[in-house]
């Protein structure tokens with residue numbers, strides 16, 4: 001069915017699969033004979049409990065989350081994890097390593113400085129975060145309580161192509177903008193977290209996947225709601241969880257399964273991104289903002305040599321049915337966010353538009 005939708009390249013909240021939206025619509029007034037919407041249901045009801053447990057099980061399966069790891073469905077956005085991580089983890093040695101490869105890693109690093117001694121293990125600020133440091137460039141402190149990095153830098157359009165080797169130091173990773181885009185070895189991580197509003201669900205849900213033994217060591221003044229142990233003990237239901245978003249995540253995970261799961265996503269995401277990088281690299285007008293080898297498959301950042309021409313591009317693209325292509329002010333130019341739910345047709349349309357714009361200007 002044609003809903004007159006446009007290709008939405010928003011960095012988040014972002015486009016969701018149409019079939020997911022259709023299922024949500026069909027369930028909206030009466031969820032499977034319960035006589036009510038999931039939005040109206042008690043989070044303690046058996047109907048919602050089934051949705052909750054089912055979604056958690058589907059996520060565990062999709063990411064192959066091993067035993068000993070808890071899956072938490074929290075609120076507060078990925079940004080609340082910038083505080084929760086140090087509050088819960090830094091007591092091990094009082095120190096932590098941060099790789100600052102973009103805006104959100106920088107915010108997390110600044111927040112952590114309130115709670116312990118923070119060492120910047122690597123920074124890409126010298127080249128406006130256009131690259132990811134190599135393993136050799138990481139200055140690791142073997143006494144760090146954890147090593148923190150952001151797997152995909154949404155604003156700058158860079159993505160780590162490797163998992164840092166940190167020995168015994170647990171890895172903490174913000175995967176907000178590339179979770180579910182590829183298989184990951186969860187056992188390599190101490191804590192993985194992600195705001196849901198890019199690859200998982202509507203805004204309002206924050207997913208945490210963590211080694212259970214890392215909980216229970218929080219700083220004494222850690223607020224109850226920011227204590228991982230509270231949430232593990234209560235299976236994320238100390239208070240009312242983001243019920244609707246959890247339900248939506250379940251639908252997205254069903255859709256993901258039909259696409260071949262995270263392995264299926266990995267097969268097509270690079271092809272999608274490469275199609276855009278190729279037209280950008282082969283054009284006269286456009287350059288990619290991120291350096292080769294560090295380029296993100298989720299957020300493609302590019303620009304012309306002139307802010308006026310960038311503005312013209314965004315305006316004409318919008319008129320042609322492609323929205324939210326304006327880049328973040330820290331980078332300028334354009335950004336195409338092409339998460340899992342962006343169909344190949346959207347990529348092809350944008351690639352053809354870039355080529356036509358290059359010829360016409």
Ligand SMILES: Cc1ncc(COP(=O)(O)O)c(C=O)c1O
Nearest residue numbers: 077078079104154174176177195
């Ligand atoms: C990588 C990354 N981390 C953290 C955030 C902040 O997420 P939230 O708005 O859910 O706090 C974002 C938001 O875009 C992001 O892209």
